[in-house]
Amino acid sequence: MKNKTIGIFGGGQLGRMMAQAALPLNLDCTFFEASTDCPSAVLGQVFSSQDPQGLEQFIASADVFSLEFENTPLADVDLLMQSKAIHPPRQALAIAQNRLSEKTLFNALAIPVAPFRAVDSLETLKQAVTELGLPIVLKTATGGYDGKGQFVLREAEQIDQAWQELGPAKSLIAESFVKFSREVSIIAVRGQNGDVKTWPLAENHHHHGILSHSIIPAPNSAEFLPVAQDYITRLLNHLNYIGVLTLELFVTEQGLYANEMAPRVHNSGHWSIEGAVCSQFENHVRAVAGLPLGSTEVVRPSVMVNIIGQHPKTEDVLALNGAHLHLYNKTERAGRKLGHITLMPVNSDELSNLCRQLAKILPEPLALTQDMNI
Numbered sequence: 001m002k003n004k005t006i007g008i009f010g011g012g013q014l015g016r017m018m019a020q021a022a023l024p025l026n027l028d029c030t031f032f033e034a035s036t037d038c039p040s041a042v043l044g045q046v047f048s049s050q051d052p053q054g055l056e057q058f059i060a061s062a063d064v065f066s067l068e069f070e071n072t073p074l075a076d077v078d079l080l081m082q083s084k085a086i087h088p089p090r091q092a093l094a095i096a097q098n099r100l101s102e103k104t105l106f107n108a109l110a111i112p113v114a115p116f117r118a119v120d121s122l123e124t125l126k127q128a129v130t131e132l133g134l135p136i137v138l139k140t141a142t143g144g145y146d147g148k149g150q151f152v153l154r155e156a157e158q159i160d161q162a163w164q165e166l167g168p169a170k171s172l173i174a175e176s177f178v179k180f181s182r183e184v185s186i187i188a189v190r191g192q193n194g195d196v197k198t199w200p201l202a203e204n205h206h207h208h209g210i211l212s213h214s215i216i217p218a219p220n221s222a223e224f225l226p227v228a229q230d231y232i233t234r235l236l237n238h239l240n241y242i243g244v245l246t247l248e249l250f251v252t253e254q255g256l257y258a259n260e261m262a263p264r265v266h267n268s269g270h271w272s273i274e275g276a277v278c279s280q281f282e283n284h285v286r287a288v289a290g291l292p293l294g295s296t297e298v299v300r301p302s303v304m305v306n307i308i309g310q311h312p313k314t315e316d317v318l319a320l321n322g323a324h325l326h327l328y329n330k331t332e333r334a335g336r337k338l339g340h341i342t343l344m345p346v347n348s349d350e351l352s353n354l355c356r357q358l359a360k361i362l363p364e365p366l367a368l369t370q371d372m373n374i
């Protein structure tokens with residue numbers, strides 16, 4: 001059988017795990033990334049975005065395309081689409097790259113979001129503060145990630161400072177501050193025949209703006225799971241989406257509010273490699289290759305812990321009962337995601353115990369033990 005080749009924009013850990021899932025299906029992957037020494041490089045040829053011929057060669061290298069990098073330039077996608085197909089659709093990528101378009105789409109599909117205003121001058125910022133009231137979260141419309149490009153405006157005296165910090169970005173969004181009790185995400189996949197499957201909600205905990213760990217299924221989430229499923233299904237069907245989509249949500253007393261969508265596999269879905277019948281990575285490549293989707297059922301409740309900045313000792317992690325270690329072959333740097341660990345405890349006692357042990361061996365254990373109330 002001739003292997004189908006999937007070309008992936010980006011070559012980070014998400015591409016690496018996609019390619020790991022593609023391998024047993026005889027699907028090859030190629031990548032488009034600045035550095036040919038990226039985490040995906042061991043799994044397929046990397047075409048460098050620094051090379052003037054790189055994009056053309058990448059387009060020639062595969063049958064069908066996808067992405068793991070949300071800020072994939074739309075101009076590159078346009079060139080690709082002259083001859084080949086990409087999943088998810090260009091429109092989903094374009095919308096996800098701009099917070100204003102994203103929130104506008106959520107509104108149009110009756111998916112609740114915090115009230116927001118477009119801001120492009122000091123005057124429109126002042127007007128947004130008057131109309132929305134304080135506090136507000138001011139964000140750059142494009143390019144922000146992991147909480148970067150944001151300013152929480154609590155007092156009117158901060159308006160000038162906020163504008164000085166973020167104003168140069170030109171296009172901003174001011175959102176009412178959402179009083180949430182928890183942050184959750186739902187991940188879903190839509191196949192080429194329109195089939196939709198969702199994984200359970202993940203409860204996500206952040207540390208310094210970066211995902212620290214996720215608990216799956218999110219505790220006490222049965223009540224709002226169908227709501228989240230409904231919201232993400234509306235998005236998938238409206239966008240005629242193929243592949244994996246993630247929707248990040250705030251849990252509030254008034255119900256769920258959408259924060260943002262990611263048109264790709266997501267860090268809060270890494271648990272599914274071991275914790276679900278079919279992982280987000282496998283279902284994504286199945287969808288992209290036009291294959292039937294696999295079951296998203298949970299095999300075992302899981303906790304996924306990110307390894308950030310510094311590696312723990314491999315032998316310490318593997319000594320934990322049932323721990324699965326995934327390293328991304330990246331060098332250490334503050335705030336960088338280097339790998340993750342999936343724990344699959346049989347009950348809450350074992351979970352507390354494993355987290356306590358893990359906290360001792362992780363370089364930055366505080367968030368984990370604090371959030372787990374250990």
Ligand code: AMP
Nearest residue numbers: 114137145146147175176177178259260
């Ligand atoms: P984002 O880059 O939009 O994912 O935001 C990063 C983090 O900032 C989120 O995970 C929330 O913890 C917080 N945040 C973002 N938007 C809001 C908001 N409107 N109200 C309260 N917190 C927010």
